Amino acid sequence: MSADYTLLLQTIRQWVSVSEREEPILSDLFERRYVPANDFFLREGEVCRYVGFVVEGLLRYYVLDDGIEHTYDFSPERNFTCNYESFLTQTPSTRFIQAIEDTTLLIISYDNLQQLYARLGEGQKFGRLVAEELFVGMLQKLTSFYRETAEERYDTFMRSFPQLQERVPQYVIASYVGIKPQSLSRIRAQRAGKQY
Structure with missing residues (x-):
């Protein structure tokens, strides 16, 4: 095999x-x-x-x-x-x-x-x-979109796909989070600032 x-x-x-x-x-x-x-x-x-x-x-x-x-x-x-x-x-x-x-x-x-x-x-x-896992996953994503702020959705992305941050173009991550790339840049800059 x-x-x-x-x-x-x-x-x-x-x-x-x-x-x-x-x-x-x-x-x-x-x-x-x-x-x-x-x-x-x-x-x-x-x-x-x-x-x-x-x-x-x-x-x-x-x-x-x-x-x-x-x-x-x-x-x-x-x-x-x-x-x-x-x-x-x-x-x-x-x-x-x-x-x-x-x-x-x-x-x-x-x-x-x-x-x-x-x-x-x-x-x-x-x-x-x-099928059950897919169903639960889609419900969680739907709930996230309606109940979380852009910052929270970005944090959810980072938790759900920690290995993808460097592999996914920024405009695609912004699309996933539901914001414009410039707004994602601000969120990332704020996160980076908190690490220091």
């Missing part, structure tokens, strides 16, 4: 048990995909046909509103990526999933995912646990 599939297996095993006999199922059902920096895993208007597992690289999720990008999530290494609304209903996506860095993924189609659920002893449990 290649290093990519080993990483996927280790991640799945954080959720459920996978026997040695079941390991080859992953390489049967997943395939590799490469997305260069600034290219798209999914564009608005396309139907999301795959769930991806990020082996290396970084993706961001955003929506366009009157030409303005609103970033609402990130998928770094060892995370799954998908527009589940589009994927589950097979309807056009209202969101973009874009590579911030050159990104290597292992992808699985809708039909193959159903096979994964059926062929792994704990496949259904794995799907349920991932």
